[in-house]
Amino acid sequence: MNDGGWTFLSNYGHVLVALSMNPDARMRDIADMVGITERAVQQIVRELVNQGYVTKDKEGRRNRYHIAHHAHLRHTLEAGVSLGEFVALVRRPVDRARLPRPASLIEVPECPQL
Secondary structure: OOOOOOOOOOHHHHHHHHHHHOOOOOHHHHHHHHOOOHHHHHHHHHHHHHOOOEEEEEEOOEEEEEEOOOOEOOOOOOOOOEHHHHHHHHHOOOOHHHOOOOHHHOOOOOOOOO
């Protein structure tokens, strides 16, 4: 975690992103990635499955998790965003060359004098 002690995503968001990155991960692995207890991950995954945001398939002794990409975020401010869009945004590598530059770094051409 950063020095400020908070992040923009909740543990639910972190678990969702971690599952999208590694659908075969064990709860212990997800807990290590997110920085919470294995028990907390189990509770979050159970709620995500119960609400239909994640499906779980049993493959031998392991579980495989699938994100319901068509489902939408819950809060009214983000309800227009699907889980698929959210996960793609968070996982997408940042192309720093395409990010807007701060105004102080943008060269403004001189206006011709009249």
